[in-house]
Amino acid sequence: EPEVTQTPSHQVTQMGQEVILRCVPISNHLYFYWYRQILGQKVEFLVSFYNNEISEKSEIFDDQFSVERPDGSNFTLKIRSTKLEDSAMYFCASSEGQATNYGYTFGSGTRLTVV
Amino acid sequence: KNEVEQSPQNLTAQEGEFITINCSYSVGISALHWLQQHPGGGIVSLFMLSSGKKKHGRLIATINIQEKHSSLHITASHPRDSAVYICAVSRPGNQFYFGTGTSLTVIP
Numbered sequence: 001e002p003e004v005t006q007t008p009s010h011q012v013t014q015m016g017q018e019v020i021l022r023c024v025p026i027s028n029h030l031y032f033y034w035y036r037q038i039l040g041q042k043v044e045f046l047v048s049f050y051n052n053e054i055s056e057k058s059e060i061f062d063d064q065f066s067v068e069r070p071d072g073s074n075f076t077l078k079i080r081s082t083k084l085e086d087s088a089m090y091f092c093a094s095s096e097g098q099a100t101n102y103g104y105t106f107g108s109g110t111r112l113t114v115v
Numbered sequence: 116k117n118e119v120e121q122s123p124q125n126l127t128a129q130e131g132e133f134i135t136i137n138c139s140y141s142v143g144i145s146a147l148h149w150l151q152q153h154p155g156g157g158i159v160s161l162f163m164l165s166s167g168k169k170k171h172g173r174l175i176a177t178i179n180i181q182e183k184h185s186s187l188h189i190t191a192s193h194p195r196d197s198a199v200y201i202c203a204v205s206r207p208g209n210q211f212y213f214g215t216g217t218s219l220t221v222i223p
Binding site for chain 2 (some may be wrong): 033034037040043044045047056058089091103104105106108109111
């Protein structure tokens with residue numbers, strides 16, 4: 001069964017450093033998403049991406065965050081200057097069409113720890 | 116303010132019991148999603164529905180659009196069903212709101 005692949009599974013970074021979280025969506029999917037889950041809290045939507053541009057983003061997705069699809073297969077989330085409160089599990093997801101109609105497939109997540 | 120509320124927060128059941136998890140939402144939605152999060156953290160999409168009822172194996176999901184309420188039922192529960200079950204709603208424009216999850220433990 002096709003999978004959404006995320007790397008690394010766990011990343012530790014120093015506060016203030018830049019991190020890039022990587023995702024390989026399912027190959028025929030067109031919509032891509034990033035979510036985060038702070039330990040013990042609910043999943044939160046960050047951003048959706050379609051046709052090489054952001055289609056929707058939440059209040060959390062401020063100027064320190066950016067997304068990119070650099071090569072047609074990878075979908076990346078960059079956090080420019082990490083803060084302690086960015087420590088969370090970050091999930092990538094993809095869907096064939098708009099998730100409101102097609103549902104979506106999640107990756108297994110990247111646990112980011114900012115120290 | 117929580118756009119999506121789930122109940123109960125925690126649920127313990129004996130193997131074989133019929134389980135119901137409830138979800139209420141306060142916003143207009145395009146679809147409602149039920150997700151399963153395993154102890155390791157991975158998330159699996161179980162159902163997406165915008166009306167009526169869907170069934171997959173021992174899992175049944177229903178939604179009442181007028182009452183803004185959905186239920187997830189598990190028949191003949193099994194210890195491998197132990198997980199966190201998350202209700203999420205999607206709105207036009209791909210905005211999503213998530214519930215806080217229901218932690219289910221099924222005891223053999």
